[in-house]
Amino acid sequence: MQTLPKDKITEITKVIYNYSRLRTASGEETEDLSQEILLELIKAVPNLRDHSAFYSFMWSVAGNVYKQWCRKRASRKECELPEDLPFPDDPFAFDEDSDVSLLRRELSLLAKKYRQAVVLYYLENRSCAQISDAxxxxxxxxxxxxxxSRKLLKEGMHMERKLGTLSYNPKTLIPMYSGTGPNHFWDFLQSKVRQNIVCACYNDALTVEQISLEIGVALPYIEEDIDALTDKQILVKKGNLYSINVILITKECADEIDRASEPFYEEIAVKIASFLDKRLDDYRNIGFAGAHFSENTLRWQLATLVFRAAAFYNFSGKPAERPVTAWGDRAFLWCVEQNDSEGKCIFRYSGMDGKNGNSLYFFDYVPLPKGDHHxxxxxxxxxxxxxxxxxxxxDHF
Structure with a gap:
């Protein structure tokens, strides 16, 4: 029987509590709703077959419990903003064109400092003195x-806002790394949300509100990711606008590179093959482990060294100077949009050193983002x- 580990329960408890807080009018109601959702979720987990679908499963359970909770509630409290702006008690009870729906939309786009004040004052009924302390x-x-906040909400409710294409057609990016030290960049950018924040800021510099609309995720859920991306210099902020600070090779860009370079493939291949064949015997005579391999295998081994020289040396013959990353390592960082087209493969080259001068060089050419070197x-x-x-x-094994 499948159960939720303690660390997973701790993680989703915070998420469910925030979900409940945005849909209730008091702290007591928030606790009641969040506890009901968590109880039902824990009871339903044994029926989950695919762990990768956990979060969509969780939101489905949360939505169903919330609807039932609304029906069972004997009395409702209306919480209104001044200046005739109604605040939604039940977000499922209104049409999308209603003022309440527009207000809910604008609340999701408020910057954190404004949103905190609104939530504490109008949802949790705290006084200005209490908010000041908090x-x-x-x-x-x-x-x-x-x-x-009231001014921003009123102005926003009269604006037409549309979700961007990333909200329904998110992209998948492959973080690429060439440098020394651990590859923190790979782990940091595995989040689908972070990847699409980067994509959103690719062509244009955007505000946090525009990023939220472009990827279709409410601002409260992406503010920390935007801050983290900025802290790690993946995004740069100028004024209130964010733009990307790494190279992003889109599918269209990759296809254009392929078309432009295709006429030179054969010429380059012939030159590399000629270069390798002239040195194959000298290479074998070094007497390294594996020198008895076939000529074709040895050609590929030599090819990795050729590609390494091309990747790490500039046209002057000197090693390329890598910039210092936000993690303190020297490396080039860039992203490639995953291409699902049939026959498309990813070229990966990686070298790594161990003790006593041991070095391994990997040349991965596979239709997957994670090669053997990983x-x-x-x-x-x-x-x-x-x-x-x-x-x-x-002998020591």
């Missing part, structure tokens, strides 16, 4: 934030073990 700001600042990267034990096997030094 946010560590003056009471006059609280009043200003509430005043500014399992060896940063793992000295595997590198040294592999090199010992290549030398025939297995």
């Amino acid at each position: 946010l560590s700001i003056s009471e006059s600042m609280v009043k200003y934030l509430l005043f500014k 399992d060896f990267f940063g793992n000295d034990r595997k590198i040294n073990l592999y090199c010992d096997i290549a030398r025939g030094q297995t």
Whole structure:
């Protein structure tokens, strides 16, 4: 029977609580709703067959429980903003063209400092003095934030806003890394939300509100990701606009590169083959482990060294100077949009060093973003073990 691990329960408890808080008028109702959702979710988990679909399963359970909770509620409290702006008690009870629906939309686009003040004042019924203590700001600042929030909400409700194409057709990016040290960039950019924030800022510099609309995710759920991307210099902020700070090779760009370079493929291949064939015997005579391999295998081994030289040396013959990343390593960072077209493969080259001068070089050409080198990267034990096997030094195993 499948159960939720403790760390997963802790993670989703926060998410469910925030979900409930945006749909209830008091702290007590928030706790009641979130507990009901969590209870039903834990009871329903054993019926989940595909763990990769957990989050869509979770939101489905949350939506069903919330609808039932609304029906069972004996009385309803209306929470209204001044200036005749109604605040939704039940977000499922209104048409999309209603003022309440528009208000809900605009609340999801408010910047954090304004949204916090609105939620504390109108949803949790806290006084300005209490909000001042909670946010560590003056009471006059609280009043200003509430005043500014009402102004922004009214203006926004009269604006036409449309979700961007990424909201229904998200992209998948492959983080590419060429440099020293652990590949933090790969792990950092595995989030689908972060990948599409990067895509949203590809052509134009956008505000956080525009990013939210472009990817179809409410601002409260992406603010931390935007801050993290900015902190790691994947995004840059100028004023209130964000743009990407890494190269992004889209499918269209990759196709154009292929079309432009295709006429030169044969010429380049002939030159590389000629270069390798002239040095094949010298290479074999070095006497390394694997020198007895076939000529074709040795050609590919030599080819990896040629490609390495092309990748790491500039036209002057000097090693290319890599910039310092936000993690403190020296590396080139870029992203490639995943291409699902049949026959499209990803070229991966990677070199890594172990103890005693051991080095492994991988040349992956596979239709998957994760090649063999990924399992060896940063793992000295595997590198040294592999090199010992290549030398025939297995007595210590």
